[in-house]
Amino acid sequence: MRSRSLLLGVALALTAPLMGAVPAQAIVGGTESTQPYSFMVSLQYDAPRPDGHRCGAVLIAPQWAVTAGHCANSPTGATAGVPRGWKVRVGSLDTTSGGEVAEIDEFYRRHNTYDPPGEDIAVLHLRNPVRAKPVRLAETTPADGTPVRILGWGAASASCDDFNDPNCFPSKLREADTEVVPLKQCWDDDGHTLPLCVGRADPPVGPGTTDSGGPALVRVGDEWVLAGTVIGPGDRGADFPDMYTDVAKNAGWINGIVTGTDVPPFDPVPNVEGAAKVGECQGSVVRAATARPEDPALALTNGHCVPSGRPVPGTALVDQPADLEDPVTIADPAGYPQTTTRATRLVYATMTGTDIALYRLDKTYAQLAAEGAKVFQLSTTPMRIGDQLFMAYASSRPQCTVEAVVTHLREDGYQQDDAVRYGPSDTCVSKPGYSGTALLAPDENTVMGINNTHNRDGEQCTNNNPCEVGQDGAVTAVKGRSYGQQVYRITACLAEGSRLDLHRPGCALTGATPPATSATPPPSTTTPSTRQP
Secondary structure, eight states: OOHHHHHHHTOSSSOGGGGGSOOOOSSTTOEEOSSOOTTEEEEESSOSSTTOOOEEEEEEETTEEEEOGGGSOOTTOOSEEOOSSOEEEESOSBSSSSSEEEEEEEEEESOSSOOSGGGOOEEEEESSOOSSOOOEEOSSOOOTTOEEEEEEOOOSSTTOOOTTOTTTSOSBOEEEEEEBOOGGGTOOOOSSOOOEEEOEETTEEOOOTTOTTOEEEEEETTEEEEEEEEEEEOSSSOSSSEEEOOHHHHHHHHHHHHTTSSOOOOOOOOOOTTOEEETTEEEEEEEOTTOOTTSEEEEEEOGGGOTTOOOOTTEEEEEEEOOOSSOEEEEOTTSSEEEEEOEEEEEEEESSBSOEEEEEEEEEHHHHHHTTOOOEEEOSSOOOTTOEEEEOOSSOOOEEEEEEEEEEEEETTEEEEEEEEEEOTTTSOOOTTOTTOEEEOTTSSEEEEEEEEEOSSSOSSBTTBOEEEOTTOOEEOOTTOEEEEEOTTSGGGEEGGGEEOTTSTTOOSTTOOOTTOOOOOOSSSEEEOOSOO
16 A cells, blocks of 8 residues: 555655656646745655655744655654754745755654554754744644645656656646545545545546645635645555545644654664665675775675676676666665765675675775775674674664574575574564675674575475475475575685685685686686585
């Protein structure tokens, strides 16, 4: 149910898989606004659009605005805290100019799961007050059939999927007049705080991508009042009409924060320093003990994360062109970007024997240190049963225990050796979006392993359903079990300059030359494994 509503606001964290979806239309059936609304707000941070717009919001006091809860996401998923780099443009028809610009220095979300949907709402505090006239909150829930005006800067048509196309995502405000319709057109009553249902299906009228948090306005006397803010589509399987929060039902929570009488405390922020985004996966920047400050840094993630394609079973990709479109982002302790760097080369990738990929970066270890980025040491010793570790998620750092060292882990034609299974299963899990997460030693400075897979359905040895194979050949597959890979073998294969040398004594990665031969595999090729199946 939540996929399109998250897309409407371009939520943070695990949004990358959502970006491929076709966006809904903008304020369909409306027109470009000719007069500004003093209270209309463009929320701007971490936006996919070049104009910086991420979501709509509404000014309700000189230093306060409301938006959708899923538009106010911090890297660690806090419900209340201090953001970084968030700003608003208030009272302008254009997202790029005019009005007043202010920084956001506090945010408060009612929930961090956006459920119940009627409470998918957040309050934003402006560092400095603005002069623009705010809008009043509706005192009562508007009845079905009540005329409503909706505003937004969303996509221009249903076929728009290019955030860089100004014809698809114009910077000019649009508006449409519609009405409140029966809730059953959007949502099945489940006993929670219920949303409003606003818009029409035929002809379609409603919000679209990057319109979340924008207003539903009703007329009271000679002024507009705020009846709701955009959540997104309901659970009825149709794009229109759409759900909006019922502001009147959330007024007590909003006013408690704005007046200072009932302000939630800031959430504790876990230290997630060093968590990195490597392509579509998680990862970390690592160094061997022999690495020099002037050596190019290396980023570690899973072999199955390589965008150009997974290495086939029994092979490794060696010295290939870098295939990451986006920079590698390294987090600060609060999860915000500390710095970025680009991959210049895919040094190595395999899914045989282990599941790893190493990228050479365009910055040295000394440069990253000067920029305050966290770099981890690569372990030179294997993990064992009972070892304690931390999972370096981008949003948290739970503590785990190695429950078993698995002789062979098989999945969809691949086999990894000496994999580790960890728990507890309710906190230390591998799931979509967590691939490549570093497994850290208790010192939180050393990468012991790398998270790579979990058994999703309970099947044996199929894709997304790894199985354990013991020394006696017994096969075990348990739904929900999570696994990681050892990394101690990597360091023996690294030479000066962050070069991979598969012929070094002690190097046992897939593709390494056996000790009995001096044959040199050609560079920039796929090399076969020397491991036995």
